Amino acid sequence: MNTKQIVLASRPKGMATVDNFRFENIELPEMKAGDVLLKGLYYSVDPYMRGRMNDAKSYAPPFQVDQSIEGGVVAKVIESKSDHFKAGDTVIGGLPWREQIIASEKSIKKIDTAIAPASYYLGILGMPGLTAYFGLIHIGKPKPGETVVVSGAAGAVGVVVGQLAKIHGCRVIGIAGSDEKIKLLKEEFGFDDAINYKTTTDMKKAIAALCPNGVDIYFDNVGGEISDAVISNINFNGRIPLCGQIALYNSTEEPVGPRLQPMLLTRSVLMQGFIVGNFQSMYPEAIPLLAQWVKEGKLKFTETIVHGFDQIPSALIGLFKGENTGKMIVEV
Amino acid sequence: MNTKQIVLASRPKGMATVDNFRFENIELPEMKAGDVLLKGLYYSVDPYMRGRMNDAKSYAPPFQVDQSIEGGVVAKVIESKSDHFKAGDTVIGGLPWREQIIASEKSIKKIDTAIAPASYYLGILGMPGLTAYFGLIHIGKPKPGETVVVSGAAGAVGVVVGQLAKIHGCRVIGIAGSDEKIKLLKEEFGFDDAINYKTTTDMKKAIAALCPNGVDIYFDNVGGEISDAVISNINFNGRIPLCGQIALYNSTEEPVGPRLQPMLLTRSVLMQGFIVGNFQSMYPEAIPLLAQWVKEGKLKFTETIVHGFDQIPSALIGLFKGENTGKMIVEV
Numbered sequence: 001m002n003t004k005q006i007v008l009a010s011r012p013k014g015m016a017t018v019d020n021f022r023f024e025n026i027e028l029p030e031m032k033a034g035d036v037l038l039k040g041l042y043y044s045v046d047p048y049m050r051g052r053m054n055d056a057k058s059y060a061p062p063f064q065v066d067q068s069i070e071g072g073v074v075a076k077v078i079e080s081k082s083d084h085f086k087a088g089d090t091v092i093g094g095l096p097w098r099e100q101i102i103a104s105e106k107s108i109k110k111i112d113t114a115i116a117p118a119s120y121y122l123g124i125l126g127m128p129g130l131t132a133y134f135g136l137i138h139i140g141k142p143k144p145g146e147t148v149v150v151s152g153a154a155g156a157v158g159v160v161v162g163q164l165a166k167i168h169g170c171r172v173i174g175i176a177g178s179d180e181k182i183k184l185l186k187e188e189f190g191f192d193d194a195i196n197y198k199t200t201t202d203m204k205k206a207i208a209a210l211c212p213n214g215v216d217i218y219f220d221n222v223g224g225e226i227s228d229a230v231i232s233n234i235n236f237n238g239r240i241p242l243c244g245q246i247a248l249y250n251s252t253e254e255p256v257g258p259r260l261q262p263m264l265l266t267r268s269v270l271m272q273g274f275i276v277g278n279f280q281s282m283y284p285e286a287i288p289l290l291a292q293w294v295k296e297g298k299l300k301f302t303e304t305i306v307h308g309f310d311q312i313p314s315a316l317i318g319l320f321k322g323e324n325t326g327k328m329i330v331e332v
Numbered sequence: 333m334n335t336k337q338i339v340l341a342s343r344p345k346g347m348a349t350v351d352n353f354r355f356e357n358i359e360l361p362e363m364k365a366g367d368v369l370l371k372g373l374y375y376s377v378d379p380y381m382r383g384r385m386n387d388a389k390s391y392a393p394p395f396q397v398d399q400s401i402e403g404g405v406v407a408k409v410i411e412s413k414s415d416h417f418k419a420g421d422t423v424i425g426g427l428p429w430r431e432q433i434i435a436s437e438k439s440i441k442k443i444d445t446a447i448a449p450a451s452y453y454l455g456i457l458g459m460p461g462l463t464a465y466f467g468l469i470h471i472g473k474p475k476p477g478e479t480v481v482v483s484g485a486a487g488a489v490g491v492v493v494g495q496l497a498k499i500h501g502c503r504v505i506g507i508a509g510s511d512e513k514i515k516l517l518k519e520e521f522g523f524d525d526a527i528n529y530k531t532t533t534d535m536k537k538a539i540a541a542l543c544p545n546g547v548d549i550y551f552d553n554v555g556g557e558i559s560d561a562v563i564s565n566i567n568f569n570g571r572i573p574l575c576g577q578i579a580l581y582n583s584t585e586e587p588v589g590p591r592l593q594p595m596l597l598t599r600s601v602l603m604q605g606f607i608v609g610n611f612q613s614m615y616p617e618a619i620p621l622l623a624q625w626v627k628e629g630k631l632k633f634t635e636t637i638v639h640g641f642d643q644i645p646s647a648l649i650g651l652f653k654g655e656n657t658g659k660m661i662v663e664v
Contacts, residue, residue, distance in 0.1 A: 051598065059568075059598055223593050236391075242597045255594070259587040261555050264605035265574045266383065266391055271603045273596035278569075 001028045006097040006312055008063045012053055015320065020053065021069070021313040028102050036108070037079040038091065038101040040309070043330040044072035044122040045316040046156075047246045048275075059275045068096035072127060074111070074118045075101060085110065092121050099309055099332065115291065123156055123327035124301040125290055127276055132160035132219075133286045134279040135241035137168075139272045140217040144169030147211045149230050152221030153194060154181035156327035157243060161219045162191050163299050170217075173210050175203075175226060177322045184325060189300060203229035214238075222246050228258055234269055242273040246320065302326030333360045338429040338644055340395045344385055347652065352385065353401070353645040360434050368440070369411040370423065370433040372641070375662040376404035376454040377648040378488075379578045380607075391607045400428035404459060406443070406450045407433060417442065424453050431641055431664065447623065455488055455659035456633040457622055459608055464492035464551075465618045466611040467573035469500075471604045472549040476501030479543045481562050484553030485526060486513035488659035489575060493551045494523050495631050502549075505542050507535075507558060509654045516657060521632060535561035546570075555579045560590055566601055574605040578652065634658030 009022035052063045073095040077085050082105035093108035111121045148165040152158045153174025165172045174185040174194035185191040193210045200206045214235035220227050223245030293299035304324040306315040309332045341354035384395045405427040409417050414437035425440035443453045480497040484490045485506025497504045506517040506526040517523040525542045532538045546567035552559050556579030625631035636656040638647040641664045
């Protein structure tokens with residue numbers, strides 16, 4: 001049986017483009033005992049994937065040239081040689097970008113589409129929601145009355161961070177890159193205020209103006225000069241969960257900036273890089289909480305859904321151009 | 333009664349010099365109830381004092397121009413109007429740089445010179461020892477078999493960090509600035525190895541060679557390019573207690589360097605600025621442990637003692653020229 005797949009054609013130098021990807025028709029292997037045949041429904045595109053396109057040591061191994069890209073995929077079981085899955089089940093896993101996929105039963109998990117739409121398992125109940133939860137709650141440790149600033153605030157992780165901070169009694173300021181996003185953050189997601197960095201000339205001042213008591217927690221999704229401006233407003237005993245550095249993912253040279261250590265030292269600030277996988281043993285604590293807040297309407301979630309398997313590479317690249325609000329997903 | 337004091341004559345631009353200080357003769361005020369008259373015995377000079385010479389927000393308030401410098405002083409009680417102290421007692425406190433000092437009973441504590449020399453209360457049993465203890469144990473959280481790198485290793489904090497790491501079963505590499513210091517670290521203080529950064533052209537490679545399993549904890553006393561080289565060798569889940577940035581204290585421009593966040597993020601690294609005062613409530617836990625290790629000979633301690641009240645300013649400046657091994661103290 002034939003299917004279409006997307007492989008890494010070449011490693012990008014600087015900004016990734018659709019030419020770094022190639023579509024191929026391949027013959028699927030025979031199914032073995034324990035395998036299932038899947039049809040992909042939703043393909044997740046995420047900023048961290050840019051790092052995997054480089055040949056560099058990181059938390060996820062690099063993609064290999066001429067090999068299929070892999071990512072979070074929600075799929076339907078078409079045929080099963082596993083005792084644990086049957087045709088019609090909806091499942092999730094880290095899977096290759098193929099229209100049809102042969103997967104081992106060990107690489108997928110069943111999801112319950114009765115309590116939430118299938119795509120939510122790539123978002124609020126999946127990697128972005130859990131990343132927001134553990135970064136804010138376990139590293140940031142928010143206290144009522146504190147001020148939280150979130151960059152990449154309109155992204156899949158950012159909107160959840162802001163709402164979780166409000167649930168915990170904090171003042172929340174978002175940073176995003178368009179007036180529509182600013183409006184959405186304030187009107188839809190309950191941020192106390194938000195800053196459009198593209199139309200703001202002095203970010204340091206703008207943040208100081210909206211954070212008269214300084215910044216207690218800076219949830220950093222972007223890095224670069226936006227982060228410099230926030231960190232210059234950080235309070236004594238401030239905390240900086242480092243979640244993403246999207247501003248730097250496409251840079252070809254070693255990025256240079258102001259040295260942070262003097263400020264972190266004189267203000268007793270904690271900065272902690274993390275990935276959600278570090279907290280895997282605590283997922284069972286977090287998922288029911290998130291699901292409950294979603295049900296109660298305290299936690300809203302937005303998806304940018306692009307249609308068609310052929311659109312996956314351009315959807316990924318769109319993340320770096322700010323084309324998404326909330327979680328970017330490709331529906332097939 | 334007259335005494336001599338040292339005031340801040342002017343704020344330094346760049347490297348501090350003796351011209352930033354001025355000696356004055358002043359009339360001491362009348363003693364009130366609860367006051368004691370002290371004669372200074374040992375005056376502590378410490379790297380953090382350079383920060384207080386600037387007019388900048390930090391963990392300690394800036395010194396004021398034309399006002400007396402203050403620091404850790406061990407002194408003898410000459411006369412007492414306090415019920416808690418009597419003539420002949422040896423005390424410690426944050427006190428002005430004066431030959432004779434009138435101090436409130438609230439600003440000093442008695443020390444026991446029977447169990448350790450008086451000067452040790454400015455070192456291994458005082459601020460530097462406690463800084464090493466809390467930074468390494470409470471932030472670094474060393475585990476047996478891990479690799480610990482310490483910069484400023486021959487300084488008052490550094491030698492303690494290295495020995496505490498050995499007590500906790502770690503491999504310890506020190507970084508210092510002369511062959512004599514390197515020899516001392518290895519032969520006297522039990523470091524597994526040490527690097528002279530002044531004679532090493534490729535620090536990154538040198539550290540990699542001595543840390544074949546990477547760096548789990550980097551105790552940073554110096555900042556700047558030495559730290560860049562260590563941090564490029566940091567392991568997944570590495571920890572960086574930020575204790576000092578002596579390389580940058582005298583810089584006039586905002587220091588610039590490679591951005592750290594991408595590496596902290598991809599390797600899930602923790603960086604935590606701290607001062608010993610953050611851990612004040614836990615001093616009673618630490619001091620007996622340190623005293624016990626000193627008694628058992630597991631924790632050695634070196635002092636560089638300069639003689640004469642008039643030498644205090646040049647002793648402080650000597651810290652930034654690497655003139656000390658271990659704790660720098662002026663004995664009067």
